[in-house]
Amino acid sequence: MFEGLYAITPDTADTPVLLEQVRQALEGGAQAVQYRNKSGDAALRHEQGSELLALCREFSIPLIVNDDVRLADLIGADGVHLGQDDSRLSAARVILGPDKIIGISCYADLGRALAAEREGADYVAFGRFFPSQTKPDAPPAPLSLLREAKQRLRIPIVAIGGIDLDNAARLVAAGADAVAVVSALFGADDIRLTAECFAARFQTSH
Numbered sequence: 001m002f003e004g005l006y007a008i009t010p011d012t013a014d015t016p017v018l019l020e021q022v023r024q025a026l027e028g029g030a031q032a033v034q035y036r037n038k039s040g041d042a043a044l045r046h047e048q049g050s051e052l053l054a055l056c057r058e059f060s061i062p063l064i065v066n067d068d069v070r071l072a073d074l075i076g077a078d079g080v081h082l083g084q085d086d087s088r089l090s091a092a093r094v095i096l097g098p099d100k101i102i103g104i105s106c107y108a109d110l111g112r113a114l115a116a117e118r119e120g121a122d123y124v125a126f127g128r129f130f131p132s133q134t135k136p137d138a139p140p141a142p143l144s145l146l147r148e149a150k151q152r153l154r155i156p157i158v159a160i161g162g163i164d165l166d167n168a169a170r171l172v173a174a175g176a177d178a179v180a181v182v183s184a185l186f187g188a189d190d191i192r193l194t195a196e197c198f199a200a201r202f203q204t205s206h
Contacts, residue, residue: 002123002156004031005198006180008066008134010187011037015048019055021186026059028195030185031178034081036066049075062101069095079103079122089119103158108141110149117155124153125180128161129171133183135161143174150175165194168201 062078079101159176
């Protein structure tokens, strides 16, 4: 279900620019998109989420909403990604139904990931693996965590945190099914080409 580049949107109020950036990422081969906006009001988030969902539908790529189960439900998104302080997985499943994707942030905690799998998570995310502009204070996770998680989990594993074209292949080799990227993708001069290069990291590592 999840393999390859997992594009996480930058926080911006400029919806047309956001849509163009995401389109370029999708054209370059992003396999999933997560809508993340921590500063916008409810109206902006609904507008952007709805527009992004329509765009992702063009490419048959899932749109996951960060943190906000209600927004995911309102716009009919493909799923939600939950962090440590967000809604409980079980509550999100009741609201969204059995067929939606629910991902769980597990940071550097394999036990949390194993529990999430037992509770019905569709994928888990570990990180940060490298210094991160988006979450500079997040605790570091070792590459060995990916190797152990790969042996013990049956659901897809996403790596996040400071990932760029220079270090992505190390994460894939260690067991990551997908890499979640914000700055190195959407801050690039050529988003489409950068997405293609991330996608190539998976082709050469499998």
